[in-house]
Amino acid sequence: MATYKKRGYKPSKEKVVDNTVEETFDESQSEVAKAFEGLDQAANKSEEWIEKNSKPLFYGLIGVAALILLYLGYTKFISEPTELEASNELAYPRSFFDQAETAAGVEADSLYTLGLEGGDGKYGFLDIAKTYGSTKAGNLANYYAGISYLKMKKYTEAIEYLEQFNSDDELLGPTALGAIGDAFADINQPEEALEFYEKAGNKKDNEFTAPMFLFKAGQTAMQLKKYSKAESLFTTIKEKYATTQVGRNIDKYINSAKYAQ
The missing domain is CATH 3.30.160 (Double Stranded RNA Binding Domain)
Incomplete structure (x- = not known):
């Protein structure tokens, strides 16, 4: 019991x-x-x-292993060599672009054109952007092509290539957006210019590109008689970038926007 x-x-x-x-x-x-x-x-x-479920599990593991091997093989034998090849190709048109930056007039346009189109069997920015579009160098070729067209006053082409460029670089990212704003401003499309100047000014929080493009945005807003917006943009410069060259004289622009309303 x-x-x-x-x-x-x-x-x-x-x-x-x-x-x-x-x-x-x-x-x-x-x-x-x-x-x-x-x-x-x-x-x-x-x-x-x-x-x-042993067979499905086995085939699943085989599939995962195959995908990993394919990725490693693609990176090692295709992606990395293509990146290197594109980077090497970019050096040729870059040399013309750099020369054009210190030249003027017809000479500068000729150098920009050589950079865009290439020569002597070498690719220019346009070919590199098209052939190696998936690479970092191909992406960078879009930037150089866009800036080259902008300097040559071919604004539609400049916008086309700069819009294809994408970068989180501290300077290149905002500069590309600001250059699109410049192109729109030069073809008398201030609404679009304001949009891209604002994007450029807010892209990176630094004391070079941010105040410069926020100031351009403010001036464009004044042109459009958007005085409240202009005051807000100028005030942002005063609050965040007062010690920069733009920021030291910003009070008079704030007052101009304020009293214009």
Whole structure:
């Protein structure tokens, strides 16, 4: 006959009654046994599921391994060599672009054109952007092509290529957006110019591009008679970039926008 443990009472492991040994029963031992039994059942079910799905699991692992190998192979034998090749190609038109930056007039336009179109069997920015568009050098070629067209006053082409350029670089990212704003301003589309000047001014929080393009945005807003917006843009310069060249003289522009309203 089994006896059960009562609350507050700890029975001995066994006791003698009428010369017979009566074993006591510990409920906690039963709970542990049930827990182990549950684990055994779960393990059995897991084994059954694995056995049942062994082939799909095997093929799935093979598929994952194949994808990893394909990615590594693509990076090693295709992506990296293509990046290097594109970077090497970019050096040729870059040399003309750099020369054009210090030239003027017809000479500058000729150098920009050589940079865009290439020569002597070498690619220019346009070919590099088209052929290596998925590479970093191909992306950068869009920037140089856009700036080249902007300097040559070919504003539609400048916008086309600069809009294809994408960068988080501290200077190039904002400069490309600001250059699009310049192109729109030069073809008398101030609304679009304001949009891109604002994007350029807010792209990176630095003391060079940010105040410069926020100031251009403010001036364009004044041109559009959006005086409240202009005041807000000029005030941002005062609050965040007061020590910059633009910021030191910003109060008079804030006052101009304020009293124009």
